[in-house]
Structures are given as structure tokens and as C-alpha cells.
Amino acid sequence: MREQIIEKIREAGVVGAGGAGLPTYVKAGATVDTVLVNGASCEPLLMSDPYLMEAEIDTVVRGLETVMECVGAKRGIICLKGKHAKAMETVRARVAKDSTGRLEAFELADFYPAGDEQVLVREVLGETIPERGLPLQVGAVVSNVESLYNVALAMDGAPVTRRYVTVTGEVTNPMVVKVPVGTLVSDVLAFAGGPTIDDYKVVDGGPMMGRVLPDTNRPVTKTTSGLIVLPPDHNVVAPKIMDPERIRHITNTMCCQCTRCTDLCPRNLLGHSLHPHKLMRVLHSQILENETAKEALLCSECGICEKYACPMGVSPREINAQIKQVLMANRVAWEAGDKVYRNNPFRSNRAVPTKRLIQRLNLVKYDGHPAYAGEMPVTRVSIPLRQHIGAPAACVVAVGDTVRKGDLIGEMPEKAMSARIHASIDGRVESIADGIVTIKA
Template identity: 40%
Template sequence: MDIAKLKDILQNAGVTGAGGAGFPSYAKLNKNADVVILNCAECEPLLKVHRQLLAVYASEIINTMSMITEVIGAKEFAVGIKKEYTEAVEAVKTEIKDYKNGRIHLLNEVYPSGDEVILTYDVTKRLVPPGGIPIDVGVIVYNVETVLNIYNAVKLGKNVTHKYVTVAGEVHKPQTVKVPIGTKFSTLLEFCGGKTVSDTALIQGGPMTGRKATENDTVTKTTNAVLVLPNEHYLINKRNQKVTMSVKRAMSACCQCKTCTEMCPRNLLGHPINPGDFMRSLTSDIANTNVLLNTQYCSQCGVCEMYACPQGLSPATLIGIYKSGLRKNNIKPEKLSAPQSAKEERNYRQIPMSRLIRRLDIVKYDVPAPLCDEGIECKKVKIYLSQSIGAPAVPCVEIGDAVKTGDKIADPKDAALSLALHSSINGTVTDITDKYILISSK
């Protein structure tokens, strides 16, 4: 197979990054890469998708990594996986010995080792330039579920219709469930035995970077977790805090200790992001333009806010708002030269997962969430036309059409980065808007 053929298969099967920003997988394929990394860091606490999929589907996933490596003409692939995921590590070790172009790289149990820029450095010792992406240093990164979807598309001719989601927190039966895309979160919670307390709030994604959600929200191709927490939990209070209050608190309580900067994972790689100086510029008359513009090099990992700041301030949230203001004004991050080296102190300033879990007050929720691979039955799905970075798909069905699981319901728009969409259940199209397609089996 050549690279153009593989790109075509992935675009038409609707394969996108299964988690994170949802970068279309076909668009990552690039002949300039010499290393392909499998991301099994899964560094957000409580999420348990990738390690379990890799333990079960190691043969398919390793074989697909080797195939991608050959198609793009890269030298090798590397599996970046935490030592603690022993079952998956053993499964990979068993499979990878048959591949001359593959190696395993064991990662420490620290946060945020799954950030692609950080993973690239840990696995290859190459420093991605600020404002750049891994391909700038010859690296492509795919996570485990994405590679499983690539296997399904290439080897089995299956389109992306389902997503694996960890449901954790205040539910009777925490699980990692295979679920049709477009399923309501309330259906997921019912499947997991229902809630254990009544006054709850939801987070879609991990406790560090996930955003607040409701039970009416639906699973998309990037939903990797739904966390159910008591409404008064620290993580919910943090997300409920008004921006004006965050600014006032910063003005009155930021003592300029710079712990946020000292612990910032991107700063430790030599990138020019400095949350401590940002807080000073934001809250005083001494605005430093460079510091403000450099917010564009923040990854939004949340370390400065959720772990580092002794005053409980919100640098990551405020930086996020500042960054989106820059974006709205069409100010884009300039790609800088890669740093010469990471900072030496990085070796002893990484955040152990066990301490992070204690700090976030989620020890009681850190329990197994076993894989349920049979898939939830769902009678109604709402499939959003935009499920990844890039142009939304264009519906190719009409209201009243009968569709089966895997049938195409929207074409990629004739523009870069758009992906096809497929029905995730057997049913009838009941509504089409400019945002979504509704399918019902009743």
C-alpha cells in the first residue's frame, strides 16, 4: 500500500485522534517522519482505555504500527507505555519481538507524559520547537485506540462507529465501555449501574483537562471519559469559578512565588511559557507583551493551576482565556527554534501520579474500570457533523432514510482535514441540522 491509498482509507473511514483535540489521522501521515510513536501514556488520572485495549489487542495494534511505519518509509516505531501497565507491557513484549522495526519505551508514572511534545522528548530525546508539532522533528504520534481504528479500517474495512469511554466516579459500576458514537451520557451512566449520589456534576475527559458536561451531552469520537462527581467536589468548584473572581483572586493573592513556572512541564522542556510572569502581567501595570504573547505556547495541561499553585489560583484557566482572545484576533503562535536542551531540573520536578491523585481528591475513585467490549445497545444517537479539527462533514442522507451501522451519513467536505461520518446504529434518520444528524431505531 502507498501513503495516498492509506490516507484515502482513513479519511473515508472517519479515523481521527481518539481523544485530545481530534486531529484527523490521515493528515498525520508524512514521509518526513522517521519514527512513529504509539502513545499509551494515558496520563490523566482515572482514565483506563488505552492500557486495556493494548492488553487485549496487542497483536492487531503492533502489526498496524509496523504497517504504518513501512507505508511512510519510517525507520522504526516505538511503543511509549508506562511501566505500571504491566498487563499491556507484557502483551507488547510478546508481540514486538517479531518486529525488527519496533521497540518498547517504558515511561515513568508521571503527569503529563501523554502530551505529544513531552512523549516525543521522552521516547526520542528530540525537542519539538515551541509552536511546532512532532512531525517538525520527524515524529508521528498515534494513541492506542486510534491505531485500533486504523486496523479496523485497513484490515477489516470497518468505519469508525463506536468509542471506548471510561465511566468513573460516583457510579455503582465503573467501567470502560464500547459505545455507539452519539449515545447520551445518561445512557452510559445507566449502563454503569446509575449514580451513587444525587447531587452530581459531570466532567467529560480527565480531571486535569476535561470540561464540565451534562447528562444530555453525547459521545463523540474524542470522548475518552465521563467522570461523575459530587457537585461540591474540588474539581467542580474549580470549573464553576467565575473568571472575574479568578482575576480578583490573582490580583490579591498571587505572591509571585513562581512555583507554577518551576513546575510547568513545557517550561521544563525549554519552551518560553511562564505562568508566573503571566500572572504578574495580568494583575499589575507592568504588562510584558512577550509574556502575554507566549501564552500561545501553553499546552493547557493544568499543572500550574491544579497542582503547583500554593494559593489555589487559576493561571491555566486565565491563560486559556487569553490564548483564545489572541486566536479570535487572528494572532497565531510563531514557530520558534527548538530549545538546545531540556532543563536539568526536569529530572526531579515531574509529578508522580499518586501525589496528583491525592491532590485532586480523587483517591476513592481510582478503582478498576474493566473493559466491556460488547458495546451498549442504544436506540437513539445524535451524531455531530464536526467531531475533529477541520471542516464539518456534509450530510449525504435525508430525513426518513434507513441506515445500518457503518453506513456513510456524511461526506468529508472538500477541504483539508474533513472526515466522513457513519451511522453508529441500525435505524432511521429522523432529523438533520447544520450541526448534527439524529438517528432512531424506533
């Protein structure tokens, strides 16, 4: 049965919906005691996970139970913030109906980044994952709400062709909407009534860890959780689009070594050997010669140091990311050793309240619970063959082919970690270029 579940997840192209898109069959191959459902809705403004727990709790639980069976887990814990009162009530009611006693609900406090895997495991299980480690090292698997929703559909033979997306910021009608994978961002914004300002940028993901899109002619992918429309000079957007070399120059000259970035760093508070203020003194030309530089490999790039902690307005997160890129390109690894992890005694006091973070980010007027707008009708999609960690899928269709929703258009390369890609609408393959399959209804 385990092999059958893994194969169905693989065939459906299910990937992690809450992060970088790790193919879910990889996690399903583990053997652990506990499965944690990550419904923290960690990033400010993103609301699709609470919506799914309100409206599709039975499907989410079916996906959870499927993964629990696959990994041999005795406990399934659905984790979400108490501030999502309706979703919390729905989850508690569903857990109460469970006759096996294996399901639990866990109410998280409203802080950022509660949804970080390592932070979540510590909050719920009281265990600290080793540096550069995985939850399975402490007997757990963490899966996003929408990932489990997609697992349940996969058991019915339905591949991943849709994505729930929060559309907010400077748009006429903020909403949570169900979008065919491959829908252009420009079309999603038009469906939301269009931007309310002429000059704007779109953040793909959350305000803390999301990326600014070069333009709106980009498709929604399996990992697109939110689209946030903001002015180009907004403090969420401006640092994300600044020239990397300029960021390095400003940081190296302005950092006053106050240590606030380290004091509030979630990984440092877990007892990990990450000291962002020290990394601010690592010159780009000396990364491979500096032992301290290796600490950047421990950074989750959550952005607290940049968006909340730093009184000088510089970017430890961006510096850490640049150092990490150099280290990984040169195959430099972190050696965790047999370290005993002692959480900072002030850890709970230094948790960053989400409401205060939203104020600091100047996002208060966008904070709320946008309505669900249903499924968006689409007549053309541009579907990337790479929407996940690992190798891109290999195209198995040709221009002119007729396809139906759910048909395979991208197959996993043999002996490579990858994910299948499927058509999200009925239509004809209009073009195949630059790793993107365009289908017109």
C-alpha cells in the same frame, strides 16, 4: 500504496482519539523516521488505552505497521507506563514476536503529563520539539492507541462507529465500555448502574484537562475518552465551572508570584519560553499590548499549575487559556526563531508523580483498573457532524432515511480539513438539527 492507505483512513473518518481530534490522514501524509504509539494513559483514572493494549494488541500493531508503511518510518515504538503491568507484558511479548526488528517497547515512568506529545518525544527520543512545533520537526509522528486500532479497522473497510470509554467516579459500576458514537451520556451512566449521588457533574475526559458537561443530554464522540461523575463542589469540578471573569479577578489579586507554576510547568522544563507566573500579571484589557502575553500560546493547558503547583489555589491554566483565546482570535502568532532548547537540569526531579497528583485531586477512592463491560446496546444515537479539528462534515442524509451501521451520514467539505461521519447503529434518521443527526433503531 501510500495514497491508498491515506484514502482508506480518510474514508473511515479516523481522528486522533487521545486529544482534540485531528483527522488522522493529515499525520499519515508526513514522512518521518519514527512512529510513537502514545499509550501513556496520561490522565489519572482513564484506562481504555491499557485495556486495548491488553486485549487488542495485534490490531493495534497492525494499525501501527500500516502508519509506519505510509510515512516511511523504520521504527515503531509502543510507549506505556510500567505500572500497567499486564499491558506492558502483552506489548513486550508482541514486540518479541516481530521478525523485522522495527518494533520496540518503551516503559514510561508514572508521571503527569507523560502523554503530552512534546513530553513523550523528549522522554523516548531525547529530542526537544520547537516551541509551537510538531513531532515531525524531529522526525516523528505520535499516534494514540485507539487511533491506531481504528486505522487497522479502516484497512478492512470499517469506519469509526465505536469508542472505548472509561466510566468512573460516583457510579455504581465503574467500567471500560465500548460505546456507539452518539450515545447519550445519560444512557452510558445508566448502563454503569447510575450515579451513586443525587447532585453531580460529569467531566468529559480526564480530571486535569477534561471539560464539565452542562448536562448529560450530550453525546459520546470520537474523542470522548472518559466520563467521570463527581460532586459539583469537588476540587476537580468547581474551578472548571467558575465564572471566567471571577477567575480573572481572583487570580490578578491573589497571585503572590511565588513562581511554583513556572517551576513545575512541563513546557518550561523543556526549555520553552513559558512563564505562567508572569502571565498572571497580564491584565485582560492589555493582552494585545503586552509582549509577555504571547507566551500563553505555548501552554498545553495540562493543568499542573492549577491543580498541583499553586499554593494559593488560583488558576494559571484558565488565565493562560483566556489569554490564548484573545491572541488566536486576533491572529497573533508565536515566532520561535532559531532558539537552542536547554532542558531544565531539575526536569526529572520536578516530574509530578501520578499517585501524588491523584491524592491532591482527592480521587484516590476512584483509582483502579475497572473491568471491561463489553459493548453497550443502544436504540438511539445523536451523532454530531463535528467531532474533530477542522470544518464540520456536511450532512448527506435526510429525515426518514433508513441507514445501517457504517453508512456515511456526513461528508468532508471539498478542499477543507475535516472528517467523515458514519451511522453507528442501524435505524431511521429521526431528526437533523443544530449539526446533530439523530438515528433511532
